[in-house]
Each structure stands twice: as C-alpha cells, then as structure tokens.
Amino acid sequence: MLNPVIEQNNHTAKRIAIFASGAGSNAEKIIQHFRSHQIIEVALIVCNKQGAGVLQIAADNKIEVLLIEKEKFFRGNGYVDELKSAGIGFIVLAGFLWKIPEVLIGAYRNRIINIHPALLPKYGGKGMYGSKVHEAVIAAGEKESGITIHYVDEHYDNGDVIFQATCPVLSNDTPEALAHRIHQLEHNNFPQVVESCINKF
Ligand code: GAR
Numbered sequence: 001m002l003n004p005v006i007e008q009n010n011h012t013a014k015r016i017a018i019f020a021s022g023a024g025s026n027a028e029k030i031i032q033h034f035r036s037h038q039i040i041e042v043a044l045i046v047c048n049k050q051g052a053g054v055l056q057i058a059a060d061n062k063i064e065v066l067l068i069e070k071e072k073f074f075r076g077n078g079y080v081d082e083l084k085s086a087g088i089g090f091i092v093l094a095g096f097l098w099k100i101p102e103v104l105i106g107a108y109r110n111r112i113i114n115i116h117p118a119l120l121p122k123y124g125g126k127g128m129y130g131s132k133v134h135e136a137v138i139a140a141g142e143k144e145s146g147i148t149i150h151y152v153d154e155h156y157d158n159g160d161v162i163f164q165a166t167c168p169v170l171s172n173d174t175p176e177a178l179a180h181r182i183h184q185l186e187h188n189n190f191p192q193v194v195e196s197c198i199n200k201f
Contacts, residue, residue: 014198015043017066017088019096022130024054026094026115026186031061033191040198044086048073048098070098078104090198093152094190097129100152112152113197115190117182119164120148124157134175134182142169145178147185149193163193 018027045058046066078101093114137145146166151159
C-alpha cells in the first residue's frame with residue numbers, strides 16, 4: 001500500500017488528488033481551503049473530460065492536471081502508477097462521473113471519498129448524478145434532501161457514510177434551485193470533511 005506521507009522540502013506533506021468531470025466548484029473550494037495549509041496539498045486534478053470547467057480552475061491555481069482516457073482507466077492499471085509516482089496519498093471525488101475501477105480502490109482502500117448530492121442510500125446508484133438526482137428527489141415529492149460524503153468501494157454510492165447534512169426541498173423547487181441549495185451545502189462542508197478524513201491517517 002502506498003505510504004501517503006512523503007518527505008518534501010524538509011516537511012511532511014500529504015498530497016491529495018481531486019477527480020472531477022465538470023464545473024469543479026467543489027474542487028475550487030477544496031483548493032482554496034488548503035491553499036496555505038502546512039501539510040495538506042492539492043497536488044493534482046484528475047479529469048476525464050476535455051474542456052471541463054475544472055481544468056480552468058486547475059490552471060488558475062497552477063495545479064498539475066492528469067487528463068485520463070477510458071480504455072486505460074478501465075482496462076489498464078486505473079492510473080495507479082501515475083498517482084503513486086506523483087506521491088498522491090488520498091483521493092477526493094468531486095463530481096467525478098466514472099466508476100472507480102477495482103485496481104484503484106484496492107491501491108487506495110479507505111483513502112478515496114466521494115460527495116453525492118442526496119441523502120444516500122436514497123437517490124444513488126448508476127446514472128444518478130447532478131441534475132438527474134435533483135429531478136428524482138422533486139418528482140418523488142421529498143420534503144428534504146441533502147448531501148452525503150462517503151468512502152468509495154467497488155459499488156456505486158455504497159461505501160461507509162462519513163457525513164450527511166440536510167436542506168429543505170421547497171414546493172416550487174426546480175432542479176436548478178435545488179442544485180443551488182445543495183451546492184451551498186457542499187461548499188460549506190466538503191473541505192472540512194476532507195481535512196478531517198486526511199487527518200485520520
Ligand atoms: C456536485 O453536486 C456533486 O455532488 C455531484 O456533482 C456535482 C459537481 O459539481 N456528484 C454526483 O452527482 C456524483 N454522483 P461541481 O463540479 O460544481 O463540484
């Protein structure tokens with residue numbers, strides 16, 4: 001197993017990779033949170049989509065990018081070698097839409113966390129991402145939704161829950177309005193939860 005703690009510039013650094021496929025607003029909040037952190041560093045943005053907003057966020061913050069391709073991710077080594085040689089000890093999924101292959105989960109067991117924009121175990125699973133989740137929550141007439149931060153295992157949205165927070169679903173909510181409320185909840189909580197998880201090892 002990869003030792004997450006590596007010696008760098010005479011101090012002990014914990015290097016994290018953020019995997020994201022889209023706009024990257026959560027990635028940006030996490031980057032800001034750790035910008036002047038003494039030990040934890042967002043060292044890499046991993047993205048599967050050319051042109052994704054998160055790539056501009058990485059460029060603005062001078063963070064290295066690894067653009068991954070499907071064949072190698074799912075049928076190769078899951079980019080484990082690249083992540084290890086970059087000294088990555090912890091992985092944060094922030095709006096990353098591909099399933100994580102077993103080889104990568106095995107190499108980073110209990111060191112990959114995901115954020116999901118609903119109260120798992122409801123409204124999770126394959127195909128449940130972004131606005132599809134909010135559409136389903138509204139269509140079901142839920143009065144409450146929220147966010148779930150959890151460890152990643154071999155199954156979609158299944159690993160142990162680390163943190164949940166709730167918000168109301170209003171009677172006239174559109175998926176966009178609910179998404180906005182959920183994003184606020186994510187931005188206000190995800191960076192701190194990432195930090196407390198990393199501090200555990
Ligand atoms: C977030 O709301 C996150 O919870 C969701 O994608 C959005 C990404 O937003 N993730 C999923 O739906 C995973 N199943 P961002 O790119 O602005 O951070």
